[in-house]
Amino acid sequence: MSRKLFIAGNWKMNSSAASSVEVAGGMAAQLGSVDAVDLAICPPFVYIPGVVEAFKGSNIGVGAQNMYFEDNGAFTGEISGQMLKDIGCRYVILGHSERRHVLGETDQLINTKIKKALSDGLEIMFCVGELLEERKADQTTAVVTRQVTEGLKDISRDAMSSITIAYEPVWAIGTGETATPEQAQEVHAMTRGLIGELYDSELAQAVRIQYGGSVKPGNAAELLGCPDVDGALVGGASLTVEDFAGIVNSVL
Ligand code: PGA
16 A cells, blocks of 8 residues: 655744744745645644644645643643644644653653544644664664554544654654664564554554654655655754755655
8 A cells, every 4th residue: 555655844942933934935835735745844832823824725734743631721831732723733743752751741641642632633643762772772662662552542443544653763853863764664664563463454554654853855765765654754854945845855
């Protein structure tokens, strides 16, 4: 089965009111009519409305980088999935390694958030990936298996059509160090096999698995050419029109 590639940008805690609109405008002009590949950008919460406006009428979706699992109430500083829907988000990233390792999110919390995002009607980019010391200790398969299994606990087969898995080896994020295509393919194939065990082989063939970790215009084609790599979650190189368009154009 051939899966449509999905390339998403994660701006993390970067950009400004002016630059978010400028960059999104440039992306809309250069990539707005691309339909061979699904595209999305995930700005910081506060810049989402401007980016939604800039992408209006284009094929580029907008996502958030996180959300909370309640609708509203006394949760100072948090943002709900309903709020994200309200301002035009289609996607939310959950389980990003920086949420796990800097902000202390657990597999259980991520599972709770995924369930809530599904009930809010959001599509999810669900991130998993091992630390450098885990890879060195040959724990990659064990760690990714645990993250996927716990993160998808009690999530129905039907709901899986709203979930993209993003494999992001933590040692490759923002470091300039990229997994080799062989390393990426190996973990993606393992993850697809796991989805086959947790659900069934038809779903395993359909589920999209993005690679993330220092994806750039110069390495995207090779990584996305791997049979089980179905797109990319791009950090640093999604901050400029030139780099993001370079990545997208390299696979068109
Ligand atoms: P990077 O980030 O492309 O800057 O390595 C990827 C990510 O964290 O999603």
